[in-house]
Amino acid sequence: MDDKKVSMAVVKRLPRYYRYLTDLLKLEVNRISSKELSEKMGITASQIRQDLNCFGGFGQQGYGYNVEILQREIGKILGMQNKFKAIIIGAGNMGNAIANYSLFAERGYSIVAIFDNNTEKVGKIINNLAVLDMNELENYIKNNRVDIAILTVPFQYTSQIAERVASLGIKGIWNFSPMDLRLSHEVKIENVHLSDSLMVLGYRMNKKIEEDKASL
Amino acid sequence: MDDKKVSMAVVKRLPRYYRYLTDLLKLEVNRISSKELSEKMGITASQIRQDLNCFGGFGQQGYGYNVEILQREIGKILGMQNKFKAIIIGAGNMGNAIANYSLFAERGYSIVAIFDNNTEKVGKIINNLAVLDMNELENYIKNNRVDIAILTVPFQYTSQIAERVASLGIKGIWNFSPMDLRLSHEVKIENVHLSDSLMVLGYRMNKKIEEDKASL
DNA sequence: TAGATTGTTAATCGATTAACAATC
DNA sequence: TAGATTGTTAATCGATTAACAATC
Structure with a gap:
C-alpha cells in the first residue's frame, strides 16, 4: 500500500469504484478493462488507471482487472477490514434513518449503540438496539469498542457532544449538523451537508429556468 | 447575473458561503472583508473574491462586503426565490427524517406531499402531511405545483420511479438511493451518497491507523 | 487625503487527459 | 506470436493563489 500523497479528489472517487465493482460482482462479471468501466461510470479510462x-498495480496488461480482486483491494484501501464500530448520538428521525440503513452493515460498519438525552426515548428499541441514556455514554465507551460517533443531534448541542466523544478517545465523527465541525484533536471528521446538496440542485434548476427564459 | 461558465467547484462552495453569511447575520455582523471571512472558513481570501x-461585484473597495446584501445575492444565485416545492416519495425512515428537517424550509424549500405504496403507511401523518398512495401521484402532480421529487425509496424501485416523475414534468430529483441516477430527460439530478461519505471517513481513519503503526 | 480592500490579471499549482512503451 | 490493455510519463487543462492597480 503506497504512501505517496493521494489527493482528496482521488479518495472521494474510491467509494464510487467500490460501488460499481460490487454491482459487477453481483452480475457475475469477473473481468473488466479500464475502458469498459470508464463507459459505465462516465469518466475516462485514463483517470481510472x-x-x-496511486495504490498499486491491480491490473494485468492485455487482460484488464479482475473484478473480485480489485473490489477487495479498494475495500482494504477504504479500511473496511477494520470493521469499524459506530454509535449514534441522537435518536431523532435522522438517527432512526441511519440506524435502519442496511447498506452501512454491508460495507462493514456496525451500529453498536444509540444514545439520546430525552428520557422518553431512552429504552425505545431501534433496529434491535435499546436507546441508552446519554449519561451512560462514558461508561459504554469505556467498556466497549467504539470507533465512530454519528452525530444526529440538534445544531446547538453538536460542538459540545463532539468535544465529549473526542475526549473519550473516539477516532472518527460523522456529523449531520449543518456546521463545519472542527476539532483540535486527532479525530477525523466528515461533515454531511444535506441542505448544501439540495441547494446545488436548486442552483442547477434555477440556471435551467433562466436559460429557458433567455432562449425565448 | 453573469453567464460565463461557472465551474462546479465554485457552485459547490456557494451553499457554504450562504451558511457562513447567515450565521454572521444572526450575530448581527453587517460588514465583512474577504480576509476575515477566509479566516472563518479556512479558505483563501483570493478564492472568495x-x-x-463569477457572479458580479458584490463588494466595495476599501470596505468589504455587506453581509446582508451578499447573503441575499448568493441566495438568488442558488435560486431560493423560486421557493421550490418538493414531494417525498418513500415514507420510510429516511423520508421521515427529510420531512421533519426544518432547515430545508429555512432555505426556502417546502415539502408539499409525501407518497408511499405501502397501504399501511398511507394516511399516516408525517409533519402535518398525510401520506398519500402512490397511485395518486399523477393526479397530485397534475393539480399542484411540484418542482422536486425527493426519492427515499428502496434501491430496486428508484430508476423506475425516477422515470415516472420525470415523465410527469418534474424539474429536479434529489436521490437518496446508492446509485448514480441518470436520465435522458432534462431533469436535474443530485445523488446523495451517504455511504460514500462514511467510507471516506473510514479511509481517513484507516490511514491514521496505518501511519500510527508505521511510526512505532 | 491616506488606508483599506476589492476586482482582476498573471503566475502557480494540481488534476485530468493523452500517448505510448512495457508486457501479459 | 499478435492483440489487448495496463502502468506511467508527458502534455494539457482547469482551479487556486498571488499580486497589484483601481477605487471607495
Whole structure:
C-alpha cells in the first residue's frame, strides 16, 4: 500500500469504484478493462488507471482487472477490514434513518449503540438496539469498542457532544449538523451537508429556468 | 447575473458561503472583508473574491462586503426565490427524517406531499402531511405545483420511479438511493451518497491507523 | 487625503487527459 | 506470436493563489 500523497479528489472517487465493482460482482462479471468501466461510470479510462495506480498495480496488461480482486483491494484501501464500530448520538428521525440503513452493515460498519438525552426515548428499541441514556455514554465507551460517533443531534448541542466523544478517545465523527465541525484533536471528521446538496440542485434548476427564459 | 461558465467547484462552495453569511447575520455582523471571512472558513481570501466575481461585484473597495446584501445575492444565485416545492416519495425512515428537517424550509424549500405504496403507511401523518398512495401521484402532480421529487425509496424501485416523475414534468430529483441516477430527460439530478461519505471517513481513519503503526 | 480592500490579471499549482512503451 | 490493455510519463487543462492597480 503506497504512501505517496493521494489527493482528496482521488479518495472521494474510491467509494464510487467500490460501488460499481460490487454491482459487477453481483452480475457475475469477473473481468473488466479500464475502458469498459470508464463507459459505465462516465469518466475516462485514463483517470481510472491513474487513480488505481496511486495504490498499486491491480491490473494485468492485455487482460484488464479482475473484478473480485480489485473490489477487495479498494475495500482494504477504504479500511473496511477494520470493521469499524459506530454509535449514534441522537435518536431523532435522522438517527432512526441511519440506524435502519442496511447498506452501512454491508460495507462493514456496525451500529453498536444509540444514545439520546430525552428520557422518553431512552429504552425505545431501534433496529434491535435499546436507546441508552446519554449519561451512560462514558461508561459504554469505556467498556466497549467504539470507533465512530454519528452525530444526529440538534445544531446547538453538536460542538459540545463532539468535544465529549473526542475526549473519550473516539477516532472518527460523522456529523449531520449543518456546521463545519472542527476539532483540535486527532479525530477525523466528515461533515454531511444535506441542505448544501439540495441547494446545488436548486442552483442547477434555477440556471435551467433562466436559460429557458433567455432562449425565448 | 453573469453567464460565463461557472465551474462546479465554485457552485459547490456557494451553499457554504450562504451558511457562513447567515450565521454572521444572526450575530448581527453587517460588514465583512474577504480576509476575515477566509479566516472563518479556512479558505483563501483570493478564492472568495474569485468565486464571488463569477457572479458580479458584490463588494466595495476599501470596505468589504455587506453581509446582508451578499447573503441575499448568493441566495438568488442558488435560486431560493423560486421557493421550490418538493414531494417525498418513500415514507420510510429516511423520508421521515427529510420531512421533519426544518432547515430545508429555512432555505426556502417546502415539502408539499409525501407518497408511499405501502397501504399501511398511507394516511399516516408525517409533519402535518398525510401520506398519500402512490397511485395518486399523477393526479397530485397534475393539480399542484411540484418542482422536486425527493426519492427515499428502496434501491430496486428508484430508476423506475425516477422515470415516472420525470415523465410527469418534474424539474429536479434529489436521490437518496446508492446509485448514480441518470436520465435522458432534462431533469436535474443530485445523488446523495451517504455511504460514500462514511467510507471516506473510514479511509481517513484507516490511514491514521496505518501511519500510527508505521511510526512505532 | 491616506488606508483599506476589492476586482482582476498573471503566475502557480494540481488534476485530468493523452500517448505510448512495457508486457501479459 | 499478435492483440489487448495496463502502468506511467508527458502534455494539457482547469482551479487556486498571488499580486497589484483601481477605487471607495
